[in-house]
Each structure stands twice: as structure tokens, then as C-alpha cells.
Amino acid sequence: MPLAIFDLDNTLLDGDSDYLWGKFLVAEGVVDAEFYDRENQRFYDEYKAGQMDIFEFLDFQLKPLADNTLDKILALREKFLEQYIWPIIKPGTQKLLDEHRQQNHTMVIVTATNSFVTEPISEKLDIATLIATIPEMVNGQYTGKVTGMPSYREGKVTRLETWLKQNGENLAGSYFYSDSHNDLPLLELVTHPVAVDADETLTQHAEMKGWKIISLK
Numbered sequence: 001m002p003l004a005i006f007d008l009d010n011t012l013l014d015g016d017s018d019y020l021w022g023k024f025l026v027a028e029g030v031v032d033a034e035f036y037d038r039e040n041q042r043f044y045d046e047y048k049a050g051q052m053d054i055f056e057f058l059d060f061q062l063k064p065l066a067d068n069t070l071d072k073i074l075a076l077r078e079k080f081l082e083q084y085i086w087p088i089i090k091p092g093t094q095k096l097l098d099e100h101r102q103q104n105h106t107m108v109i110v111t112a113t114n115s116f117v118t119e120p121i122s123e124k125l126d127i128a129t130l131i132a133t134i135p136e137m138v139n140g141q142y143t144g145k146v147t148g149m150p151s152y153r154e155g156k157v158t159r160l161e162t163w164l165k166q167n168g169e170n171l172a173g174s175y176f177y178s179d180s181h182n183d184l185p186l187l188e189l190v191t192h193p194v195a196v197d198a199d200e201t202l203t204q205h206a207e208m209k210g211w212k213i214i215s216l217k
Contacts, residue, residue, distance in 0.1 A: 022040035
């Protein structure tokens, strides 16, 4: 069956779960507010400009997972999801997912955001396959480091290609939905690239290529 592949942040969600997790940690007093808020904004701006160093960002973003007990960080995640994430699932998201399910497409989320944040979101959307950046865990505790290649920009292509080989799948007839020009490497590979509430760069590229452009808001 063809694959229906979805970016998550600002595509199925009306916001960026990575960025919002940082805002939540500041609001909860878990991190140094002034430093963390400033750096969180800097990385988000660099991401939008296509200039973010993913490994520098992950050193910053995964550190709170290592600095707190697993029980505490899991409790914080539950609060974060209720307050920040469930309210920003886009109005059109469920309809789009249902359309692909009705065609028996294989559903996949491919996101640069780490799996600690995104696993419960993938579960909420009832998408079993999640390709996300993986935080390292040793003896039941996060280390603050990353395992394997982050699924960011070209890394999304590499991680997806690995999954395709492992599962005997291919990109024939595939769809990929994204808002960001950072996802152009993968958008260029699929049969049906779709720009969703896209940034200016992706919108211009999609118009030039004749790609479908939609909104889920």
C-alpha cells in the first residue's frame, strides 16, 4: 500500500512541539528562565531560517531530560500534552488522516522532534509508525545525548530509507505533507508532495513545482 507520510510540527499541529516544550519548562520553573527562553527562541528562529545546527540544538533540548528523574519528566510531559499540545491539533488533521486510512495507506510520522515528546502525540493521532529523533537512555535514565541520526532535513530521508528497507516498503505512490522548507529533501522524493500551511520558501517552491498546497487550520 502507498505510504502517507506526515511531518508533525506546524503541519498536523498548529505549533511546534519542540519549541512549546521549552516554553513549558520555563513556565514550570524546571529550567533557568532567562537563559532557556532566549536560547529556545534562537534555535527556533534558526530552524525557520534553515540554519539550525541540529546537534547543538539537541545538546540544549535534551539536557532537561537528563537533569530530572524519569518519573518527574514523565509527569511533566503529561501536563505539557494536556495544556499545550492537545488544544493545537489542527481542525483539519483528523479528516486528512481518515481520508488516507479509508484508502488503506500506511501512515507514518517523520519528525525532527525527539520521540520523548512525540510518541504520545503519534499515539493520540493513532499513527503506529513514528520516525523521530531518539534521545539516548541508559539504565532507565535519559543521558541528554542522542542515539543515531537525528531525523532532520536530509536525516529524515536517511532514517526513512532505513525504515523502508527494514519493512520492505517503497515510495511508489507515496504522499508527504509538510509546512517547512527544511523538508524539501524528502518532499522531492515522494510521488505526491503536499505543502501544508507552508512557510514562504516552501510555498514559492510548491507553486513553482505545481505541488498541491492545502491548509488544515
